[in-house]
Amino acid sequence: MIAAVRNRLVDLRAVGKSYGNAQVLVNVDLTIEDGEFLVILGPSGSGKTTILRLIGGFIAPSNGEICLDGKIINDLPINRRPFNTVFQDYALFPHMTVRGNVAYGLSVRGMPKAEIAARSDKVLDLVSLRHLDDRYPAQLSGGQRQRVALARAIVCEPRLVLLDEPLAALDVNLRRQMQHFLKEVQREIRTTFLFITHDQEEAITMADRICVMDHGKIMQIGAPRDLYDRPGNAHVARFFGDNNLIEGHILSVVEGRATLETPLGQLEARCDPSAGLTPGDMAFVTVRPEKIRILASGTQCPEDCVAVTVTITRKEFAGPLMHLHLRPDAAPSVELSAKQLSDDLAGAVLAVSDLRACWRVSDAWVVRK
Amino acid sequence: MTRSLTVQVCLALTTAFLLMAIYGPISVTVAGAFLPMKGGIIQGFDPSLTAFTKLTADAGLIRSLVVTLAVGAVATMISVVLATALALFTTERGGLHARVVALIVFLPFVMPPMVTGLSLLIFFRDVGIDRSLLTVTIGHVAIILAIAYRGIVVRLTDLGRSLIEASLDLGASRWQTFARVILPNISGSLVASAVLCFALSFDETLITLLLTGTESTFPIKLWGMTRLGITPAANAILAILLAATLAGSALAIWIRQRRSN
Amino acid sequence: MTVLSGLARPTASLAVYAVLSVLIVVPFLSFLAMSFFSVDGVTIVRTPTMVNFHRAFTDPVMMTVFGRTVLLCVGIALVTTLIAYPVAVFINGLQGGARYVLLTLVTAPLILSYVMKIYAFRSILGGNGLLNRMLLATGLIDTPSNFFVFNLNAVFLVLVVLLAPFAILPILLSLEKIPASLSEAAADLSAGRWTTFRTVTLPLSRPGIATAVSFTFIMAMGDFVTPQMVGGPNGFTFGRIIYSQFGLAFNWPFGAALGVLMAAVIVVVLALAMRLGRIPGGAGR
Numbered sequence: 003m004i005a006a007v008r009n010r011l012v013d014l015r016a017v018g019k020s021y022g023n024a025q026v027l028v029n030v031d032l033t034i035e036d037g038e039f040l041v042i043l044g045p046s047g048s049g050k051t052t053i054l055r056l057i058g059g060f061i062a063p064s065n066g067e068i069c070l071d072g073k074i075i076n077d078l079p080i081n082r083r084p085f086n087t088v089f090q091d092y093a094l095f096p097h098m099t100v101r102g103n104v105a106y107g108l109s110v111r112g113m114p115k116a117e118i119a120a121r122s123d124k125v126l127d128l129v130s131l132r133h134l135d136d137r138y139p140a141q142l143s144g145g146q147r148q149r150v151a152l153a154r155a156i157v158c159e160p161r162l163v164l165l166d167e168p169l170a171a172l173d174v175n176l177r178r179q180m181q182h183f184l185k186e187v188q189r190e191i192r193t194t195f196l197f198i199t200h201d202q203e204e205a206i207t208m209a210d211r212i213c214v215m216d217h218g219k220i221m222q223i224g225a226p227r228d229l230y231d232r233p234g235n236a237h238v239a240r241f242f243g244d245n246n247l248i249e250g251h252i253l254s255v256v257e258g259r260a261t262l263e264t265p266l267g268q269l270e271a272r273c274d275p276s277a278g279l280t281p282g283d284m285a286f287v288t289v290r291p292e293k294i295r296i297l298a299s300g301t302q303c304p305e306d307c308v309a310v311t312v313t314i315t316r317k318e319f320a321g322p323l324m325h326l327h328l329r330p331d332a333a334p335s336v337e338l339s340a341k342q343l344s345d346d347l348a349g350a351v352l353a354v355s356d357l358r359a360c361w362r363v364s365d366a367w368v369v370r371k
Numbered sequence: 372m373t374r375s376l377t378v379q380v381c382l383a384l385t386t387a388f389l390l391m392a393i394y395g396p397i398s399v400t401v402a403g404a405f406l407p408m409k410g411g412i413i414q415g416f417d418p419s420l421t422a423f424t425k426l427t428a429d430a431g432l433i434r435s436l437v438v439t440l441a442v443g444a445v446a447t448m449i450s451v452v453l454a455t456a457l458a459l460f461t462t463e464r465g466g467l468h469a470r471v472v473a474l475i476v477f478l479p480f481v482m483p484p485m486v487t488g489l490s491l492l493i494f495f496r497d498v499g500i501d502r503s504l505l506t507v508t509i510g511h512v513a514i515i516l517a518i519a520y521r522g523i524v525v526r527l528t529d530l531g532r533s534l535i536e537a538s539l540d541l542g543a544s545r546w547q548t549f550a551r552v553i554l555p556n557i558s559g560s561l562v563a564s565a566v567l568c569f570a571l572s573f574d575e576t577l578i579t580l581l582l583t584g585t586e587s588t589f590p591i592k593l594w595g596m597t598r599l600g601i602t603p604a605a606n607a608i609l610a611i612l613l614a615a616t617l618a619g620s621a622l623a624i625w626i627r628q629r630r631s632n
Numbered sequence: 633m634t635v636l637s638g639l640a641r642p643t644a645s646l647a648v649y650a651v652l653s654v655l656i657v658v659p660f661l662s663f664l665a666m667s668f669f670s671v672d673g674v675t676i677v678r679t680p681t682m683v684n685f686h687r688a689f690t691d692p693v694m695m696t697v698f699g700r701t702v703l704l705c706v707g708i709a710l711v712t713t714l715i716a717y718p719v720a721v722f723i724n725g726l727q728g729g730a731r732y733v734l735l736t737l738v739t740a741p742l743i744l745s746y747v748m749k750i751y752a753f754r755s756i757l758g759g760n761g762l763l764n765r766m767l768l769a770t771g772l773i774d775t776p777s778n779f780f781v782f783n784l785n786a787v788f789l790v791l792v793v794l795l796a797p798f799a800i801l802p803i804l805l806s807l808e809k810i811p812a813s814l815s816e817a818a819a820d821l822s823a824g825r826w827t828t829f830r831t832v833t834l835p836l837s838r839p840g841i842a843t844a845v846s847f848t849f850i851m852a853m854g855d856f857v858t859p860q861m862v863g864g865p866n867g868f869t870f871g872r873i874i875y876s877q878f879g880l881a882f883n884w885p886f887g888a889a890l891g892v893l894m895a896a897v898i899v900v901v902l903a904l905a906m907r908l909g910r911i912p913g914g915a916g917r
Contacts, residue, residue: 060536080539093537097555107541110551158541374725375825382722386734389719392793393741396752399762400744453651460648468645475652478660481902483854485871486663486895489878493666493888494659513655576746576857581878593747597861601751609748616743620736628729 008035010072011194012057012162017066019052026052028218030066034162034196035211039188041197043205044215050198053215054164057196059083070161086155087164090171092147094139100150101126101135107158125157128187145176152184156191163188165197169204181207202242206230214238230290232274232367239288239369246294246338247286249371255279260368262287265333266310271366284371293365294340296326296357303360312338313355319344328359401613403606422603429604435592436608442504442588443572446511451565453512454519459553462527473520480517487513488581495582503584510578515568522567526560527553666888676884684889694873694890701853701870702897704784709849712792716799716844723800724807735804738797746794750861753790757781757862782864790862791852798851799844806840807833835911842909850898870894 012034019027027049034040042050055061056068059080067074075083086107094103101122108118126132129149139147148168155163165184169177185208188195199205205212206226214221214229214237221241222234233239239247250264260273262285271287273279296314303309315337316327321344328338338359374382405418426432457476461469479487491510492502500506534556538548576590583591593605668680688694723734741749756762757780764776780786810833818828856871863869874894877887 058540080536081542081544085540087537087540089533089537091533093533095534095537095552106538106543106551110538110541110543110547154541378825379722379725382718382725385715385718386722389715389793389796390737393738393796395762396749396756397741397744399752399756400748457648457652460644472648472652475656479656481850482895482898483850483871485854485856485874486891487659489874489888489891490659490663492878493884494662497662509655513659516655570743574743574746577854580857590745590747593745593751594857597747597751601748605748609745613740613744616740617736620732620740624729624732624736627732 008037010034011036011070013067013069013072014053014056015067015069017053017056017063017068019049019056019061020064026218027056027063030218030220032213032220032223034194037192037194038210039185039195039197039208040211040213041199041205041209042213042215043199043202045200047217048215049218050200050215051166052218054087054166054196054198057162058085058087058164084160085162085164086158086160087166088148088151088155088168090166090168092139092151092168094147094150094154096139099136099138100131100142103139103150104135104154104157107154121157125153128156128190129153144172145180148172148180149183152187156187156193160193162194162196165195167198167200169199177204184208214241216241233288233369234274234277236286236369236371239286239367244291244339244341246289246291247369248289248336248338249284249286252279252281252283252285252368254281259363260285262368265336266330267332269308269366270363271368272364273368277370279368279370286369286371287366288369289338289361289366291325291339291341292323294328294338294359294361296328296340296342297360299356299358301358303358304362306363307360308363308366309358309360310338312357312359314357330359397613400606401610403601403603404610407603422607425602426604426607429602432589432592432602432604432608435587435589438504438586439573439589442508442511443569446508446515446572447565447568449508449512450516450519450568451523451561454516454523454564455557455561457520458523458527459549462524473524476520477517479513480515484514484575484577485581488578491578492581501584502582504586506582506584507579507588510582511572511575514575514578515571518571519564519568522560522564523557526557530556663888664892666885667892668889669885671883671885674882684886685893687886688889688893697868697873698870698893700784704788704869705849705852708788708791708795708852709845711788712795712799712848713803713841713844715792716796717803717841719796720800720803720807720840723804738800742797747857747861749794750790750858753786753793754862757786757789782862784863784869786862786864787859787869790858791855794858795848795851799848802843802847803837803840806837806843810836838911839909842905846901846905846909849901853894853898 010033014030014032017027017030017032018025030049030053032053042053044050052061056063059075059078063076068076070084095106098106104122104125105118108121122135123132126135129152131146131149131153134142134146139150142150151168168184169180172180181204184195184197197208209226211223212226212229213223216237222229222238224234229238229242233242233245236247239245248264248266248269250262250269253261253263253268255261255273258272258275259270260279261268261270264287269287271289279285296312297303297309299311311331312328313331314326315329316325318325318327323341324344326340326342328340330336330338340359404422405420406416454476457472461472479490488510491506491513495502495506530553534552535548538552539545543551574590575588576594579588579591580594587595589608593601596602596605666676667684668682670677670679670681670683688698719738723731723738726734754761758764763780764773767773768776780789814832814836815828818832823831854871856869856875859869859872860875863872870890871894874887874890877883877890881887
């Protein structure tokens with residue numbers, strides 16, 4: 003499916019932020035597109051929250067420009083930016099009811115009471131909290147407070163909704179529900195969402211695009227599938243889901259295919275033609291564990307495949323999948339992992355050694371070291 | 372972990388002794404409201420309420436009470452408003468500003484009232500302000516400001532930045548944020564601080580002695596009386612004060628118990 | 633956080649510091665300045681001189697009284713804290729209603745008249761006062777004792793009783809902060825009750841103790857009403873001397889210099905208290 007063509011909403015140009023000697027953000031260039039659900043993913047300390055706070059106006063950048071519709075808004079104060087935030091601790095006003103909280107952004111603008119009531123009703127219906135509108139935050143559950151915080155943010159019809167790890171405090175089941183819910187709401191009201199999280203699964207589930215951050219720098223931006231299948235660097239390759247990285251150096255690059263010399267012998271894999279990989283560069287061959295099949299020693303591998311003789315060192319049952327840890331005979335120091343459906347392996351008496359691990363060359367991807 | 376009986380008894384006894392020592396003179400004072408006293412020594416057992424009726428006739432004493440209440444009210448209002456402004460300033464700025472302001476605010480409170488009082492006395496003289504109720508009020512503000520400040524700062528810090536940021540994020544102006552979000556949430560602290568400030572101002576003696584002009588507050592009046600002998604009317608006022616305080620505390624405790632049930 | 637943006641920021645700063653200066657900083661500076669001036673009859677001569685400090689340090693009476701006052705106040709601070717601690721421990725061990733009642737009993741007297749309490753004490757401690765009559769009645773003494781009549785002992789006793797609530801509160805506050813789980817942990821590790829108190833409770837209540845001692849000391853030092861009322865001619869404290877400089881003796885610069893001296897001692901005590909009142913490991917105040 004071709005992604006819809008979107009307009010630029012917010013730009014960050016060469017934005018940096020430092021506190022004293024500590025540089026929290028380094029030369030960040032980011033474009034947020036109108037109508038998208040953009041997720042910024044990274045561990046704590048990666049700078050993702052800083053970006054959100056810079057856009058919201060809670061802190062000022064040390065250098066660079068923040069633009070809205072192409073116009074610089076660095077000096078625009080918080081209360082004049084057409085963005086609304088869902089805070090990590092929800093920040094609900096404890097002395098106001100649910101309705102009071104939701105109506106706040108409208109009432110401070112001097113909107114007529116009838117209109118405030120109408121808009122609040124609509125949004126409360128959207129989050130299914132209309133029947134609790136006279137309760138106080140202290141009387142609500144975590145999930146309900148979350149929805150109030152969301153309702154309060156979207157009722158003002160902002161150009162951009164900033165969500166600061168809003169699901170972090172919820173338990174797993176509730177979190178999954180809320181993920182679907184947020185996605186649906188975003189589709190329905192067609193507002194741009196900027197969502198911050200450290201949870202990969204969450205990012206993959208919800209995002210139109212993901213921006214992976216590490217130590218204040220953007221590692222890669224792209225659709226979840228792109229980041230998963232074609233990571234741009236070793237960090238993203240490792241960070242996103244489980245992956246096998248086999249180190250080696252490049253022997254040749256021909257039209258999107260590269261050959262590397264590795265401890266497992268010569269391996270061929272696909273690569274990004276525009277990544278500028280040249281012979282002699284140190285790189286990794288990456289293969290997702292679910293792409294590796296285990297075959298008995300005599301079995302022939304399909305065409306255009308790589309086969310490595312391995313011994314299984316450990317088997318882990320993980321529900322639907324079985325994790326297998328493999329040790330190649332040719333290079334005992336390299337550890338590979340494979341994931342197979344538990345059903346496929348159930349009942350089969352599996353020998354532990356002298357097996358062949360097999361994957362298609364088109365499933366392997368080269369990433370610079 | 373439970374305490375041994377002997378330890379508990381010892382602690383209880385110490386507390387009992389201290390309370391006896393504290394309430395000894397207080398009981399003598401209260402007794403003086405009902406029994407005839409001369410030079411502070413009870414003359415005989417002849418309880419009467421004449422002291423209370425004489426109270427209404429003692430114009431000087433009544434006037435000093437009114438003055439004390441007025442000074443207390445004004446000083447409290449100024450202190451609470453000033454403390455709120457300062458607290459907002461320091462909790463937003465943080466860092467060096469917060470520490471400098473806190474240091475200056477606590478200075479008059481931490482120094483003996485005498486030093487603070489003398490500083491103001493000298494200052495007023497240099498500037499040419501005569502001693503009067505105005506100087507007394509300013510003196511009171513200097514001392515009680517720290518109390519109000521501390522109470523409000525603690526509450527503001529507990530409140531955290533989130534609420535203020537959320538209010539601004541939703542488009543409210545600074546003033547709207549203060550009136551609609553901050554104020555309602557610190558009102559409890561404001562009231563508690565105000566009560567404490569008023570109580571301190573009401574009984575303030577040391578600074579008032581140094582800064583007072585022709586008008587006397589109640590403590591000054593009492594001070595003057597100590598030479599000639601404290602009138603039963605004064606005893607009566609104090610008996611009333613004690614009763615009011617204990618009643619007020621009892622009420623507060625009762626409300627608290629009600630709420631927690 | 634940009635609550636105050638644009639011009640509001642420096643204006644607010646200016647306003648805050650202006651008010652604080654006028655109310656507090658400038659008066660203190662005037663006070664300091666005054667200590668360097670001198671008197672000529674009834675006029676204050678505003679040329680800087682060290683004569684006041686010189687007199688303060690060389691006049692034997694000044695130094696004796698100063699030393700005596702400091703010693704007295706240290707004694708008061710220590711004794712008061714010593715009595716306050718067990719009371720605070722007792723209150724801390726109570727729950728619910730009893731706790732509030734006792735707390736009220738301890739703090740209510742603070743609201744009642746300062747002057748009145750001392751006055752009442754004066755009569756109680758007098759030759760014919762309640763104390764003597766009680767002691768005579770129980771047969772502990774044969775003739776009325778003058779131990780507490782118009783001297784420093786009286787000042788000592790009165791101040792200890794008066795300042796006790798001020799010492800109890802900070803100690804109680806720091807005791808309350810100690811989580812119950814800590815003494816449970818100590819017991820779990822087989823520490824006896826006294827050991828737990830000595831090694832866990834006492835060290836963790838250090839900030840409270842430091843506050844109690846320093847505050848009591850400061851309040852005792854600065855009090856000139858109590859010595860005036862129950863001290864008599866034998867109970868002259870430094871505070872009274874300072875007070876008289878602004879009254880009958882009319883030597884404001886000298887009084888200011890003595891005040892500066894007192895303030896200096898207090899600053900030293902405060903600094904010491906802050907130092908010693910820290911819990912090793914830096915746990916919060």
